[in-house]
Amino acid sequence: MTELNTKLALVRACMRTQGLGAIRFRGVDWFAWMTCGGSSVVLLSAETGVAEVLVTDEGAWALTDNIEAERLTREELPQGLQVAAHPWTDSRPREAFVKARTGVGPVGSDRPAAGEFPLPAQITRARSSLMPEELERYRALGRDAAAAMTDALLAARPEWTGFELAGAGAQALWARGIHPALTLVGDARRLPVYRHATASREKLGERAMLVFCGRRHGLFANLTRFVYFRQPTQEERRLTADVAGVEAAAFAASRPGATLGQVYAALVRAYADSGHPGAEALHHQGGSCGYLSRDVVAQPGMEVPLASHNAVAWNPSLPGAKVEDTAVVSAKGLELLTVDPRWPTVRVEGRERPDLLVR
Incomplete structure (x- = not known):
């Protein structure tokens, strides 16, 4: 059939x-x-x-x-x-x-x-339960969106404005037939101040964040990456590791039958355990996705269950630090979709996760 x-x-x-x-x-x-x-x-x-x-x-x-x-x-x-x-x-x-x-x-x-x-x-x-044909389209989209992200941040320069980086990201997505539904840019000054630091005329400076919500065949690939034009400080590394730990807790809780409220609770505990109690209140933490950038944003106590082969995108954040990828949950475990082998990685709880790109 x-x-x-x-x-x-x-x-x-x-x-x-x-x-x-x-x-x-x-x-x-x-x-x-x-x-x-x-x-x-x-x-x-x-x-x-x-x-x-x-x-x-x-x-x-x-x-x-x-x-x-x-x-x-x-x-x-x-x-x-x-x-x-x-x-x-x-x-x-x-x-x-x-x-x-x-x-x-x-x-x-x-x-x-x-x-x-x-x-x-x-x-x-x-x-919410993606069919095999949909999963194949999603995997191809995830690879292409991640490659577009790498291309844009390898080309970025500290003297670029946020608008220029957003434009480079959109161009890289369009070149792969992906609608740039969102190309969000945080520059060095605004990154620690705003969780949603939308693109501006300010120059990127010493570091920048680029966020994609890219759509193709109706499906959304959501991912976030950081580029540094200097060596990250010890504090920046610490915050990056902390959000990766929070994400790992969300991944561990993301399984078919688990509710979005249960995953949210795991995020809350992980923030507290890493020394950032209450950080979840300062930005939404992501949720299920697929044919929208977020089908349902997770909230406390939410009883919406994850289906088998449900796509998710969690995005825990702290001042100047964030992590995000699109994945699919199933009885076999969690499959990351937005992966480019060119991007540097760090191992977190047994899983390769995106590191900071230092240039």
Whole structure:
């Protein structure tokens, strides 16, 4: 059974259970999931794109306008998904098409309009458990995003501004067909001050942090790296080691069936054990991911469980120090996706983790 057929069977089974006549997948995240990695994105920041997917018991269609129909058919959609196009000047034919195929039956959607119902929980849970084909796409994305990060930071110079480093990062991602959803830069002065030190006109100075959230085939690769143009101080090394220890605790707690609240609690304990009690309150610690940069951000007591083959990205931080990679949890253990063999590493709790790049 193909990936599309597996997903259609799942969606239709949920429709029957919930008594729904159809489901509309409107968001760019859900479009990518349902089309097995297709993209409805034109405007990078848009939550809904230039097409949606309609699934009924009888068929499945990508609904779009006459501008996009041919391109989507040739470049974005899997075999087995038909296209229904309407004039770009008038969306009423789209709604008439949907009504003709659903009749009076209720409609579900990831972004419900008037009279529609939210997606069944079974579908939301299923998206968290990545299929083999999705994992292969994710692994390739992770490798490419990590390589883009290495390229950008090997090219960086202390006299560059944050804008220039962000631009170099975006260029390296685009060169690999990855949408630069986020290229966050912290320069030497602002790194210890702001956990989210967005790119600015300031020069990088003696060190810099670069953060990626890169999207391809709808999936997000999230990672953070640091470059130093001098030798790190003993204190900088200590803080870097401390956040790596906190991350190791999060990794150890990340397993199928564990809740995000349990992983968060492990982070809290690790901060305290390393001499930084309460540090978790100063920045979010990451969470589960996949078709969003974070599907769910972990919070205290949260009972959302991790699924088998669920992607996660934890990002513990301290002033001027942070660590982040995208990984997948399964019964076999944790698989890191955003790895480039060119990047220097240090061993933390039996696992190779990114070290500071000193140039």
